[in-house]
Amino acid sequence: MFAGRFPGSETTGDGTWTFDAADLPAGLAAVGYHTVCVGGVGFFNMRTPLGSVLPGLFAESHWEPSFGVTEPDSLGHQIDRVGEVVGGLPTERRLFLLLNVASLHQPNWFYLDGGTREDGDSPASHAAALRYVDRKLARLFDLMRRPCFVIVCSDHGTAYGEDGHTGHRIGHEVVWTVPYGEFVLS
Secondary structure, eight states: OOEETHHHOOOOOTTTTSSSSSSSSHHHHHHTTEEEEEEGGGGGSSSSHHHHHTTGGGSSSOGGGSSTOOOOTHHHHHHHHHHHOOOOOOOSEEEEEEEGGGGSSSSOOOGSOOOOTTOOOOHHHHHOOOOOOOOHHHHHHHHHOOSSEEEEOSOOOOOSGGGOOEESSSOOOOHHHEEEEEEEEE
């Protein structure tokens, strides 16, 4: 969909938007987008050097514990913040939003009816977390009544026994497969 332009980079397709910037948020800002990220996982918490890199790419970044992995209504809180951000922008202002959904991250046992910490996470609790996310997305779409480009994603997938692996700090296809969606409104 997009690529940074540099000499010798000739492999983009006809529909690829190329930009003259070091990263996508800077490229979109150069053509008039207000860039915002609302993070959920630690990569967005501004508490460590690593947790400051991604937020530092955006004109505006938001993270707080209620957006994090241990909060059962994290996405609801994140969408509340998106509403505040959008409410403060002129309607005609284009928006690039990166929404990092922490709900799909471990722990997710609390999304199952009757789930307990002792039960732990499982494919069923992960699926329940995904259903929670799906229920919240309509509200996000309702807020985006403007020209926008929105990316909604997790930061990685999770292994639940595939090839003997459990968790996400491993090199496996199920971990590299990132739950992701995007939409553009003009």
